[in-house]
Amino acid sequence: MNGQAWMLLLEGAWTTVWISGIAIALGVVIGLVIAMVRMARIPFIDQILVLYVSLARATPLVTLSLFLFLATPTFGIAMDRNTAAILALTLNTAAFNAEVWRSAFLSFSREQKEAAMACGMTNGTFFRRIMLPQMFTSSLPGLVNEMSFLIKSSPAIAVIGVVELTRVTNRITAVTYEPLPPILAAAVLYMLIIGALLKLQAIAEKKANRLAM
């Protein structure tokens, strides 16, 4: 592989990182919102969210990406490849994150809430100051797990023409007729990306306050 091939690979890696990064950031927040709304058990809305979570978890990313890219124009929504890719990844990861957050909600101790109420905290203050910091710490492993799954399944967006890290290897092979070197190089880059993610998790866990069990 020559220098130009490496440049192409790095560009592909960057595409994987920024598209996944946006989907991860959106997915973590949207997942939290879905979990919060589901905890409120609002009739009808709750059923819709259950349906969404089930569908999104059951749909392969390739199918979802194709559907969004091909079907949305018929509804009059013009979406470029990158937007469709981000939307597909976000819809997918938000559903999984919603379940991670929801289990954190369900396992949160009622006693801590009573202590906060007894001190005069409003529900909002309790959630922001007492519940969310602990939910974040306890959910972090599950969330990071889902983030690494998302990055590793992101080659699915190649199907709608996004030139990300896996797709770019095909392009290099088309010139060099040697498929193995770019694929191995891409594998190393994936490992570096996931490794950086895990490093961030370790730092976050160190900074996050400890939890007593």
Added chain:
Amino acid sequence: MSDAPAVQIHRLSKSFGGIEVLRDVDLTVYKGEVVSVLGSSGSGKSTMLRCINWLEEPDRGTIRIAGTRIGVDDKGRKMNNRELAAIRARTGMVFQSFNLWPHLTVLQNVMESPIQVKGMHKDEAHAVASALLEKVGMAEKADAYPFTLSGGQKQRVAIARALAMSPEVILFDEPTSALDPERVGEVLQVMKNLSAEGYTMIVVTHEMEFARAVSDQVVFLEKGLIIEKAAPEKFFTRPETERVRRFLELSA
């Protein structure tokens, strides 16, 4: 309303699933008083305490904290979350299972409510919390996390946390029941000190000696009814009902 009683309970009733846990309970607690609430398990003691700060919503009756009605406003409208929080801030509660916030240090546990609820400046809250931890003998553990503490230490921190809001009354819900026997004394000692300092306290307890030594009033609950209410000397030496006589014999 500065001369209103700290807590006024009038005809408080509460049922759980068709079972009446409290029936027309009346109780007035004046400023500086310590009231011990005795009774066997399931008599409604804890439920009564939890109704005072509306952790349980009563079915009937009124409760006033320093003259202000909790739960329902003067027009009979149910209080919203914010209004409830504002009046709960004037009470403190100490739980059987401590209920400290595990992600905060001892000092932060005590500082949190004054800062978040009262809007106290951080430096002032730090000074207040440090003084309270000194009072309960936990100053040297200020930076420790709750999981490193013994039960008695946790409970003393929980008491400091309740005091930090300068409450009109502190509600103790079996504060020593979850403790190792050798840790009970240190918590009771702190509570004795508080009563000597003039804090208003309602204490649900099984500690007879404490109730006798510290209380101004002893209340005995049986199946949701207050069947005896007396000064401790009278309650422990000349109880009026057969039920209390038997209870005292069994607890002796």
